[in-house]
Amino acid sequence: MGLNDVDVAAILHAARNPGVRPSDLGRHLGVTAAGVTTIVDRLVSRDVLRREVDPDDRRVIHVFAMVDLATDPWKCLTRFDDAFEAALAGLGLELQQSVAALLDDATSSAALK
Template identity: 45%
Template sequence: MDADHHAKGYWYGKDPVQKEMAVDVLNALRDYRVSEQAMRRRTRSSMLMGEKDLLALRYLFEAEADGRVMKPKDLGERLGITSASMTTLIDRLVESGHIRREPHPTDRRALILRATPASDQEVRHTLGGMHRRMMDVASALSPEEAAVVTAFLRDMRQALDTVDDENTVDGGNTADGATGHGEPGAAAGDSQPS
């Protein structure tokens, strides 16, 4: 990350009232997101899968862990893709051996999707070490620290989820003078987290 951007607060504006600590926190959050995106690219590359493919597997793993079934339509809605794109994605994942189609347990006319055991093992092998390291870092927090971090991340998520156009002025510049290029805390090429 460019040290000059860190020193200036990047796109957080030049308001002298802003606290240096707040800018440091937002820079650290952005740096984390850059590392996370790089990890996702490495994972997709090593598993020879696209981002939507990995996300589909994640949703299938979650559904199975919760004792839920996932129909193609349900998965397509979670992924935000059309039924035609969903069919292509399913065909690709079935052909690669990552998922399988099965009859719905209560609706003879419907099919459900399940991740294969081999897919589960591949994801665990690929991501297991990284997940353990992340869990070690999170487990090292005291209960009070964990509560603060959790509240901060939830509040940041809400801040991003409730972005509106009221601060936008012509040309993509915001009322505080920062350019509207990208999202605060986002890095170029960012996409959905795991």
């Protein structure tokens, strides 16, 4: 699909948080304001995201996903999330908490390296 990991994360976040502000999207992605502008520009030009000016404050921009993540080819972006959520749903609360702690520890360990 010609998307990188950050593009996918931006699309997923915009789809799950319709009307997200670029500053919030940038914080979620861990990129600068210039970086989020570049990402959003690229995805807007591909008709994947759209920008809307806030009708109450023209200085505020909102970002929306223009693709349906439940349909092909876009549903491939959520395949892992959906499968992971289904797997967790079958576990008891204590085991879910253990899995969450393991993932937090693994993420923290990877971030330190």
